[in-house]
Each structure stands twice: as C-alpha cells, then as structure tokens.
Amino acid sequence: MSFNSTMFSIPATGQSNSAIIVGVLVLFSALLVSNARKRPLPPGPFSIPFVGSPFSVPKSRYHIHYAKWFNKYGPISYFGIFGRSFVVLNDEEAINELFERRSKIYCSRPRMTMAGDLVGRDKSMLFLPYGDRFKETQRLLHIFLKQSALSQHYSLQEKAMHGLLSKLLSSPENFERHVRSSVSSAIVRLVYGHQILDHTDMFVTLAESLGTLTDEAAEPGRWLVDSFPVLRFIPAWFPGASFQRWAALAREQCRKFTRLPYEEVKTSMNAGTCLPCFTRDLLNDSTDSSLTEEQEDLFMYASASLYIGMSIPVDIPNKSVHESTGGTNTVISPVLLFILMMCRHPEIQRNAQHEVDALTSEDNIPRMEDALKLPFIKCIMQELFRFAPPAPLLVHSPIEDDIYQGFLIPKGSMVMANVWGMSRNYPDPDSFNPDRFAGTSPQRDPSEYIFGLGRRACPGDEFTRTTLLLAFAQILWAFDISEAVDSAGNSVKPEVVYVGGYILQPAPFKCTITPRNSIKAAAIRATDDAAE
Numbered sequence: 001m002s003f004n005s006t007m008f009s010i011p012a013t014g015q016s017n018s019a020i021i022v023g024v025l026v027l028f029s030a031l032l033v034s035n036a037r038k039r040p041l042p043p044g045p046f047s048i049p050f051v052g053s054p055f056s057v058p059k060s061r062y063h064i065h066y067a068k069w070f071n072k073y074g075p076i077s078y079f080g081i082f083g084r085s086f087v088v089l090n091d092e093e094a095i096n097e098l099f100e101r102r103s104k105i106y107c108s109r110p111r112m113t114m115a116g117d118l119v120g121r122d123k124s125m126l127f128l129p130y131g132d133r134f135k136e137t138q139r140l141l142h143i144f145l146k147q148s149a150l151s152q153h154y155s156l157q158e159k160a161m162h163g164l165l166s167k168l169l170s171s172p173e174n175f176e177r178h179v180r181s182s183v184s185s186a187i188v189r190l191v192y193g194h195q196i197l198d199h200t201d202m203f204v205t206l207a208e209s210l211g212t213l214t215d216e217a218a219e220p221g222r223w224l225v226d227s228f229p230v231l232r233f234i235p236a237w238f239p240g241a242s243f244q245r246w247a248a249l250a251r252e253q254c255r256k257f258t259r260l261p262y263e264e265v266k267t268s269m270n271a272g273t274c275l276p277c278f279t280r281d282l283l284n285d286s287t288d289s290s291l292t293e294e295q296e297d298l299f300m301y302a303s304a305s306l307y308i309g310m311s312i313p314v315d316i317p318n319k320s321v322h323e324s325t326g327g328t329n330t331v332i333s334p335v336l337l338f339i340l341m342m343c344r345h346p347e348i349q350r351n352a353q354h355e356v357d358a359l360t361s362e363d364n365i366p367r368m369e370d371a372l373k374l375p376f377i378k379c380i381m382q383e384l385f386r387f388a389p390p391a392p393l394l395v396h397s398p399i400e401d402d403i404y405q406g407f408l409i410p411k412g413s414m415v416m417a418n419v420w421g422m423s424r425n426y427p428d429p430d431s432f433n434p435d436r437f438a439g440t441s442p443q444r445d446p447s448e449y450i451f452g453l454g455r456r457a458c459p460g461d462e463f464t465r466t467t468l469l470l471a472f473a474q475i476l477w478a479f480d481i482s483e484a485v486d487s488a489g490n491s492v493k494p495e496v497v498y499v500g501g502y503i504l505q506p507a508p509f510k511c512t513i514t515p516r517n518s519i520k521a522a523a524i525r526a527t528d529d530a531a532e
C-alpha cells in the first residue's frame with residue numbers, strides 16, 4: 001500500500017467540531033502555562049497570545065536563521081507554538097553546559113504525539129524517551145558498536161567500499177547513486193546480514209517507506225494532536241478525527257516494516273544461511289524459546305534503530321517535507337561532500353593521494369588497516385565534519401524544569417543546540433582547510449560535537465569514522481576527481497550548495513571521476529571477479 005498524504009489530511013467536515021475543541025484546549029493550556037511560569041523564559045521573537053511565534057520560524061536553513069538570533073536575543077532564546085515550547089542554544093558554553101554537564105536532565109527527546117504515541121515510532125532509539133527501554137536499547141547497540149568490537153566489522157566495510165569502487169569505475173557519472181547504495185548496503189549488511197544487490201531490494205524499499213512514513217508522522221504543524229496531545233483520546237469515528245485512521249494504518253505499516261527484516265534473519269538463521277550481523281548476535285545471545293514478546297519487540301526495534309538512527313528525522317518546527325533529501329542519511333552526506341571538495345581543491349587531493357600512495361602499492365586496494373594510518377586524510381574528514389555538520393541542530397528534551405542563567409527551560413520543551421554555529425567558531429570558518437587539524441596545536445576536533453553530546457550522543461560515531469576513512473583512502477587511491485566539462489569544452493567548478501533541513505547534504509553537482517591508471521582499474525576488476 002502506498003501512502004498518499006492527501007488521503008490522510010484532516011477533511012473539511014468536522015472542522016467546526018475540531019475548532020471548538022481546539023479553542024477550549026488553547027485557553028486551557030494557556031491558563032496552565034501562565035500559572036506555571038514563575039521564572040522568566042529566555043528572550044525570543046514576538047509572540048501572539050495563545051498562538052506563540054509560528055511565523056518567526058523559518059521553513060528552511062533553520063541553523064542559519066537561529067544563528068542570527070544570537071545577536072538579537074543572546075546565547076539562549078525561546079519561542080512557543082500553540083503551547084509547545086522551543087529553546088534555541090546558540091553558544092558553545094550553553095550547549096556544553098546543558099547537553100553535556102547537565103546530561104542527566106537533557107537526556108530525553110521531545111514528545112511527538114502522532115509519530116510517537118499514535119504511530120509507535122517512539123520505540124526506535126532515536127525517538128525513545130529516556131527510561132528503561134532506552135537504556136536497554138542503548139546497551140544492546142553499545143555491545144555491538146563499541147570500539148573494541150569494531151574490528152570484526154572491517155571486512156564487511158571493505159566489501160561495501162570495494163563495491164563502490166567498481167560501480168564508480170563502470171559508471172562514474174552516477175556517483176551519487178553509487179555512494180547512496182554502497183553506504184546503505186554496508187549498514188543493512190551490518191544490521192541484518194543481508195546483501196543488497198540493487199536499489200529495488202526489499203530492505204532498501206522498506207527502509208525508505210519507513211523513513212517517508214516517519215517524515216509524514218513527524219511533520220510539524222500537520223497534526224493538531226501534536227499541539228494538543230489530549231486529542232489522541234478522540235475515537236476514530238468522531239467527526240474530524242480522520243487523523244486516528246491515518247495513525248492506525250501508519251502504525252500497522254511501521255510495525256510491518258520493522259518486523260519483516262527481523263523475521264527474515266530468523267528464517268535464515270533456522271536455515272543456517274544467516275551471515276554474521278547485529279540481529280543474529282542478539283538472537284544468538286538469547287535462547288530462542290525463552291524470548292518473551294517484550295524481548296522480541298525490544299530486539300526488533302533495536303535492529304531497526306541502527307538502520308533508521310542514521311536518518312535523524314527529528315521534529316524541527318516548520319520543517320517542510322518537500323525539503324527532505326529523501327532516503328538520504330548522515331553517512332552519505334560527508335562522502336558526497338568529500339567528492340565535491342576534492343574536485344574544488346586539487347592541491348589537497350594531490351597531497352592526500354601522495355599520503356595513500358606512500359603506504360600502498362599500485363595493485364593493492366587499501367584495506368582498513370591502511371586507512372587508519374593516514375593522518376592527513378583524517379584531517380580531511382575532520383574538516384568535512386566542521387565545514388558542514390551533517391546534522392546541524394541537535395534536539396534534546398529536559399525531563400524536568402531547569403534554570404539556566406536565570407531563565408526557565410520548561411520540562412518537555414524541545415531544546416535545539418546549534419551545532420552548525422559551533423562549526424563557524426574557527427578562524428576563517430568558510431575556507432576548507434584540513435591543515436587546521438594537523439600539527440602540535442590542532443583546532444577543536446568537530447567529532448566531539450557533530451555526533452551529539454551527553455547521554456543521547458550517536459552510538460555509530462566510531463563505525464562512521466572508520467567507514468569514511470576507508471572510503472576516502474580507497475577513492476583517492478583509485479581515482480582522480482576533477483571538474484566536469486560543459487558542452488563548449490569549458491571546465492565547470494561545482495558550487496558549494498546544500499539541500500536538506502535536518503540533514504545537510506551537498507546539492508546535486510557534476511564532476512569527472514577517472515581511474516588513475518590501468519593497473520588500479522585492473523585491481524578493482526580483479527576484486528570484483530574474486531567476489532563473484
């Protein structure tokens with residue numbers, strides 16, 4: 001079944017009933033709010049009584065818009081929309097203090113009634129409120145992704161990246177599609193032991209459908225029930241409550257999308273054909289017969305969390321779904337930016353190639369053990385993280401009221417840390433300069449914050465870094481990346497333009513990717529043959 005958004009929007013009939021309910025709720029919540037606030041809220045844009053400031057919030061480039069609030073309102077600002085509270089942190093000290101040092105308080109995610117309570121996405125780690133289920137999921141992911149366990153994943157990372165090299169060799173003009181499928185393939189293999197053959201694979205389409213559904217369920221402003229959670233108790237037959245019918249269908253679909261890959265692992269385990277993977281480890285570590293329904297549910301969602309965790313779909317106000325970069329994920333973003341930057345900076349590319357060449361031979365594709373020994377390429381990775389943090393805003397939610405610099409930060413509010421602003425806090429921030437991380441006094445490593453802070457920091461950070469170092473070393477070893485040539489024979493330098501809202505990714509661009517020599521091309525083909 002395909003999800004058609006118009007099919008599920010709130011119909012005109014029943015609008016008057018909804019309007020009455022909403023009116024009562026607005027007044028009620030406004031009264032509650034005004035009584036509760038004894039401390040001042042942080043400063044912020046003009047607010048209309050009972051409505052808040054929905055019009056001061058941008059529809060795109062939130063991080064840049066919010067960064068400008070620093071000069072207007074200072075390091076911490078506030079706005080409300082229909083009773084929901086939003087706090088913006090625009091200052092490194094405030095971000096470190098609240099998200100890192102007060103992590104005990106800022107350890108939850110904002111409540112999303114439609115996506116969470118009704119559709120059930122709050123079982124995935126990224127959305128999970130802080131509590132026992134979150135801690136158990138975190139523990140399971142940690143066992144698999146902790147530093148000491150990472151080397152067992154090297155061979156699958158190498159395989160996925162060899163796949164990327166051979167696709168780049170055969171159709172370099174489709175580099176974006178190849179990057180996307182190779183990265184997805186590495187993750188699906190890691191989580192479910194499944195080998196993706198092409199983009200029509202069931203695992204890819206399921207994950208994309210789940211992403212689209214999550215996007216729709218979390219679309220801010222679309223669902224009244226997000227502003228007035230009490231509406232979730234309205235029965236589906238009630239006039240104007242078509243959102244309940246949408247939610248029921250979406251919940252069913254999400255469950256199916258989460259269950260199918262998990263069941264496939266169980267089937268292949270029974271057949272003895274399952275490759276090593278996260279889900280297999282979970283099931284192996286437990287005696288199957290003793291698994292309760294609750295444990296199965298935990299395992300199933302823990303597995304899906306690993307895959308979907310990379311997509312970071314959080315409920316940023318006014319996010320337009322049209323801006324969503326579609327099945328994109330966080331790892332794809334730095335790989336595409338790497339290709340763009342190597343094209344724009346041939347001298348950096350040459351230096352990095354010299355570093356790889358000094359360590360490897362013409363006919364040996366770099367392996368993970370090589371990739372981890374390349375300090376300049378590590379600096380390039382750090383500079384890519386700093387130049388365009390894939391997730392420019394972090395979103396946490398405090399589990400109790402907190403006071404910071406005399407201002408109230410209400411429990412349950414959506415606190416957004418402007419990581420992009422932190423990445424501008426460097427000398428000459430707009431120039432791409434990997435050397436800033438070299439030498440004896442390097443500048444602050446952006447890996448310390450682009451993966452999040454405190455108890456909700458990304459569990460996939462180290463896996464990401466090793467994957468990226470390997471991808472960069474192999475691409476530099478194999479190919480020259482240069483400017484595309486237009487129909488008049490002129491070289492065209494690609495612009496640095498981003499798309500996306502909550503995950504930034506370079507806008508589509510053109511470049512030329514050619515093998516550095518025939519020996520390397522032959523080595524890539526030979527690896528292909530060996531794999532077949």
Ligand code: HEM
Nearest residue numbers: 125126309310330331390391451452453456457458460464
């Ligand atoms: C360039 C790559 C990546 C970036 C920039 C990134 C960034 C992030 C960020 C900013 C968060 C939210 C942190 C916070 O709120 O403080 C996050 C959460 C998460 N990431 Fe990543 N991530 C990346 C790759 C991955 C990968 C490869 C995986 C899985 C193997 C993964 C799994 C997760 C999960 C499960 C969460 C939810 C954690 C929680 O809510 O406690 N991420 N990531």
